[in-house]
Amino acid sequence: MKRYDLRHLKSEFEPRMKEILETHGAGEVAIFLFEIGDFSPIQKSADLVKKSGYELMNSLKFNEVDWTIVAKKV
Template structure:
């Protein structure tokens, strides 16, 4: 299990998230922390997780502006 803080990327987190998802091995769990403005990034990140062959284990609001996604490569 590894945590990735993508908050510093603001709205441009998806390319880095895809890169990380592509590097993981079967069965590994990734935890992503990113910033949200509206809720569009949440659905986009869930779609990206599915597209990359991962199972979305958890998606939750971390605080007022941050969101956490937990995904496992299946």
């Protein structure tokens, strides 16, 4: 299980998230922390997780501006 803090990328976190998802092997879990802003990144990140062959295990608001997604490679 690895945790990735993508908050510093603001709304431009998707390319880096995709890059990370492509490196994991079957059964590995990735935890992503990113800034949500207007909530549109939440659906985009969930779609990216599914498209990358991962199971979305958890998605929750971490605090007022941050969101956490937990995904497992299937």
